[in-house]
Each structure stands twice: as C-alpha cells, then as structure tokens.
Amino acid sequence: MRLVNHERNAIDLRTTPVHLGLGSRANPVEGFAWDPEVLRAHSVAVAADGAEGRTVAIFDGEGPCDHWERHPAGDELVVCLTGAVTVIRDVDGVPERVVLGPGEATVNPAGAWHVVDLAGRASILTITAGLGTDHRPRTDARPTGPVGRSGPQAP
Numbered sequence: 001m002r003l004v005n006h007e008r009n010a011i012d013l014r015t016t017p018v019h020l021g022l023g024s025r026a027n028p029v030e031g032f033a034w035d036p037e038v039l040r041a042h043s044v045a046v047a048a049d050g051a052e053g054r055t056v057a058i059f060d061g062e063g064p065c066d067h068w069e070r071h072p073a074g075d076e077l078v079v080c081l082t083g084a085v086t087v088i089r090d091v092d093g094v095p096e097r098v099v100l101g102p103g104e105a106t107v108n109p110a111g112a113w114h115v116v117d118l119a120g121r122a123s124i125l126t127i128t129a130g131l132g133t134d135h136r137p138r139t140d141a142r143p144t145g146p147v148g149r150s151g152p153q154a155p
Helices: 036-052
Strands: 018-021 025-030 054-063 067-070 076-091 094-100 105-108 114-128 134-137
Touching: 018 036, 094 105
Parallel strands: none
Antiparallel strands: 018 025, 018 054, 054 114, 067 114, 067 134, 076 094, 076 105, 076 114
16 A cells, blocks of 8 residues: 555546545555555555545445444545435434435534445445544444544554
C-alpha cells in the first residue's frame, strides 16, 4: 500500500480510494485492501493529516452489511449512486433509518454507530474521516457498547 503523488490517469474509486489530505492534496491509495495489515499501513501513511484527512471510495454490492462502524474523527458523507440503500444509525439507543435513492446523500455524524444495507445491487460513494474508525460485528439490530465515544486511535 502506498500513496501516489500526481496521478494523471483515470482512477477507479472501487479499487483505489483517494485520500484527501492537508494542503488540498489528493493521493490515490495504490494497493488498498480491506485487510487489517493494509488498513494499519494506510493509517500510518495518512496519520500526519490527523482528523482533517478524508478517504473517498465507491462500494458496489448487495444485501445487508455485516458490521457496524463509527468514525470518531469526523462526519461521513454517504451518497447513493445506483440502486437503493438504507443507512441505519444508532442515535442514543434508538435506530434511525434513512433510505437513499440515486443522487441522494446523508451524513453520519462523528462518533455515531452506523451500518449501510444495500437493497439489491447498489453502489455508494463515501467520504470518510477514517482516523480512529471502529468496527463491530453485526450480531444484532444495534451495536453493543458505548455509542458516540471515540475509539482507539489508529496506529
């Protein structure tokens, strides 16, 4: 995994997220994967941007997500590109559902546990403050543990 400087070719956000950093930098993340070692390396590579760094990515899929997540460093924008999605947030122990169609978006507030379920085939674009992101298995309708508190910072 490495950050690429001055990329001039087309970037597929489905396989190569882009990190938006301090100084208005936009660096594609070459070799990115949803693998714990790659995620740790990514956290180290972008740590200097702190809470101001953002990751832009597109996800394609279908069906319910298998985990809850929260981003204590900042808000997350979720944009539905195709299909339909339901964003479920845990707000003070009460589930809050927002249904999105193509071109619609919602903001997950910093620290709010949330999950995104895709109805059939769908695509979303996310802009995420990834520093300190926490994940929990989705074994119930809502996460366990404290809601809205910062998790450990990424190494």
